[in-house]
Amino acid sequence: MKFDTASVVSYSPTGTTTRVLKGIVEGMGSKLSFLDATLPEARETAILPEGDVLLVGMPVYSGRIAREGRALLEKLRGDGRPAVAVVVYGNRHYDDALLELGDILKEKGFKVIAGAAFIGEHSFADEKYPTAIGRPDDYDMPVIRSFGAKVPKMLGAADSVSELPEADLPGNRPYKVPSTMPDGSPVTDVETCVHCGKCAAVCPVGAVDPKDPNATDGVACTFCCACVKACPTGARVLKLEPVASLGKKMWDNFSSRREPEFFMPR
Ligand SMILES: Cc1cc2nc3c(=O)[nH]c(=O)nc-3n(C[C@H](O)[C@H](O)[C@H](O)COP(=O)(O)O)c2cc1C
Missing domain, CATH: 3.30.70.20 (Alpha-Beta Plaits)
Known part of the structure; x- marks a missing residue:
């Protein structure tokens, strides 16, 4: 299948999702337009991506994709183009976030051909409670690039989008109800x-x-x-x-290293 350009959409308050997406794009080796829609102005003025394939990355908040990222996706229009769904989570779990992202992309008219869940430094991590600190790290980056390298191979193996198989993404419907955060902003x-x-x-x-x-x-x-x-x-x-104790809670319960997962038809 003809594949010249990739568009990337990222929402990434602490930058780990953007780092993962950049690694994937390196592996894809394609020309691309990168939309980092993290800041309010960028979300408001977002010019919708038009590449042959769309790569979307969102952080996981409470087992779902982050709310502001979800609002941004409402603006997308797939027109039958292939898309790759990526979630980045802080070493606890991504629960239903990848399924939710895939469902939104389908609803917007994309064909979701691959998905992946990668680990990023937990937002609440610090030196004392360093859950996934520094991730994606030197072990993650080659894995992230290898996922990217699989995308053009998949596209190249098909003559048209209709021949591309859809990815089977993990998760449950109805999605997990996100827990409400207690008061206590920084x-x-x-x-x-x-x-x-x-x-x-x-x-x-x-x-x-x-x-x-x-x-x-x-x-x-x-x-x-x-x-x-x-x-x-x-x-x-x-x-x-109780927000201040969340970093400790994460470290006490979710410090064993988790590894990236790919979901794409063989
Ligand atoms: C409010 C909130 C909820 C979160 N919920 C989860 C979660 O359910 N599972 C998990 O593993 N990480 C969770 N995280 C951690 C982020 O998913 C993780 O740090 C991610 O790398 C942040 O992405 P970013 O650097 O692109 O902002 C949460 C972070 C925040 C701020």
Whole structure:
């Protein structure tokens, strides 16, 4: 099948999903247009991708794809084109997220030919409770590229999209009901804050007031921890309980290394 260009759509508050997608694209070896739709302006002005194949990556939040990412996918139109669904999760599990992503892509008119679940540093990880810290790492990257390399092979083996088999993605319907996060968005230590504004600049939902980071909109906050990870002085932290203990809870229960999984017809 003729395959010249790939389009990539990413939503990635702490950057691990984007790193995974870039690795896949390296493995695919194709020309591409990369849409990082993490920040609100990018989501609003998103120009819908038009490549021969679409690659979509979303982080897993509470066993589902992240809410803001889901809203972005509503804008897509497949017109029968093939798509690859990728979820990135923090070493607990991805539950129904990959199935959900595949279902949305199908609903939008794509043919989902492959899916994968990769592991990324947990949003709540820190030096003390380092769940999946540094992932995707040097062991993951060749695996990620090898997944990418399989995509052009699959496409090349078929004469048309109708000949391409659909991927069977894992998960259950109805999907898991995401747990509601308790109150407790990140706070800023005024003594160590240097007022650089990075916390506000990286927030995917515009919840942080650049003039006063402690005036964070706790309703809009998705607990993605982009602000915490971007803070150059460590002033921005998850401090309020019970959210502050989630990092420890993850480490206590989900520190055994999980490995990437591919779902594509043989
Ligand atoms: C609110 C929230 C919920 C999460 N839920 C899960 C989960 O259900 N399973 C899991 O393994 N990781 C979970 N994570 C971790 C993220 O999926 C993981 O850190 C991912 O790499 C973040 O992607 P990003 O760097 O592209 O933002 C959650 C993170 C957040 C912020």
